[in-house]
Amino acid sequence: MSTQPRGWQQEADRLANVSIERGDPTGWFEQLYAAGESGEVTMAWDRSQAQPLLAQWTRAADLDGTGHRAVVVGCGLGADAEHLATLGFTTTAFDLSPTAIRTASSRNPDSTVDYRVANLFGLPEEWRSSFDLVVETYTVQALPRDLRERAVSAVSELVAPGGTLVAIQAVRTSDDDGSGPPWPLTRDEIASFARWGLREIALEEHRDADGSARWRAEFTR
Ligand SMILES: C[S@@+](CC[C@H](N)C(=O)[O-])C[C@H]1O[C@@H](n2cnc3c(N)ncnc32)[C@H](O)[C@@H]1O
CATH class of the missing domain: 3.40.50.150 (Vaccinia Virus protein VP39)
Known part of the structure; x- marks a missing residue:
């Protein structure tokens, strides 16, 4: 049985907080996209049309x-x-x-x-x-x-x-x-x-x- 990935927003909050506390305010972006790529969470900011x-x-x-x-x-x-x-x-x-x-x-x-x-x-x-x-x-x-x-x-x-x-x-x-x-x-x-x-x-x-x-x-x- 396949499991659905979790929504990315909560993971974004978690990763951002950890990253900022570590003194690395941008480190979480790559972690979040990587989690999206691996299917752990849905892909963040995922759209195919221009804003x-x-x-x-x-x-x-x-x-x-x-x-x-x-x-x-x-x-x-x-x-x-x-x-x-x-x-x-x-x-x-x-x-x-x-x-x-x-x-x-x-x-x-x-x-x-x-x-x-x-x-x-x-x-x-x-x-x-x-x-x-x-x-x-x-x-x-x-x-x-x-x-x-x-x-x-x-x-x-x-x-x-x-x-x-x-x-x-x-x-x-x-x-x-x-x-x-x-x-x-x-x-x-x-x-x-x-x-x-x-x-x-x-x-x-x-x-x-x-x-x-x-x-x-x-x-x-
Ligand atoms: C909220 S997302 C928006 C992504 C895209 N512009 C959109 O509207 O779908 C912010 C983006 O900025 C990138 N980003 C954050 N800090 C950056 C930096 N210092 N240099 C380049 N890109 C950065 C992140 O990796 C992420 O893709």
């Missing part, structure tokens, strides 16, 4: 990425990156987790996306200021608040002159006890990308299909 607010944004802008470079930060299983690649962008997508990157690549065998294992806190120098479109979905909020400023500045540094950053994050509500993960963002926190050489174009609060509040923010350099 709806991103898809809506690219549709509204009628984007043609031909001749432009895009990067997806903390790309997980690759759905947002695949979406940008179908719009014609030369797309790089990176994640700290080797298992996430291996899974994204193997799920998309014909992909043109350049999937890389890389840490936001130590990116290749040649990526600095070199992407016309930077997409960041739920990565900053997945990091504890004491890393927020570093994470926001590292994401901002990827944007080329004249380029665009789209950031999609959960909205921090009054009932959030701060225990995380995730650690949703206040309006000031989502707006803080503008402190790193970027200019705010739009900052909107939306509702997901399940009623959760999300920021979608757009900046340019």
Whole structure:
């Protein structure tokens, strides 16, 4: 008789707490994806379609990425990156987790996306200021608040002159006890990308299909 894997959320909380207590606030991502790969829990952040607010944004802008470079930060299983690649962008997508990157690549065998294992806190120098479109979905909020400023500045540094950053994050509500993960963002926190050489174009609060509040923010350099 086959047993169903447990849901990943509880395991995420457990692994994150252990990892953070050990002084390693990002170690749990690989452990969680590995547990998903082995079937111990369901695969975390598993979706095959672009995040709806991103898809809506690219549709509204009628984007043609031909001749432009895009990067997806903390790309997980690759759905947002695949979406940008179908719009014609030369797309790089990176994640700290080797298992996430291996899974994204193997799920998309014909992909043109350049999937890389890389840490936001130590990116290749040649990526600095070199992407016309930077997409960041739920990565900053997945990091504890004491890393927020570093994470926001590292994401901002990827944007080329004249380029665009789209950031999609959960909205921090009054009932959030701060225990995380995730650690949703206040309006000031989502707006803080503008402190790193970027200019705010739009900052909107939306509702997901399940009623959760999300920021979608757009900046340019
Ligand atoms: C909440 S998940 C979101 C994944 C994906 N963006 C999505 O929306 O489905 C956060 C992702 O960020 C990655 N991540 C966390 N810290 C990172 C870092 N320092 N550098 C690169 N990726 C990181 C994790 O491995 C994980 O895939």
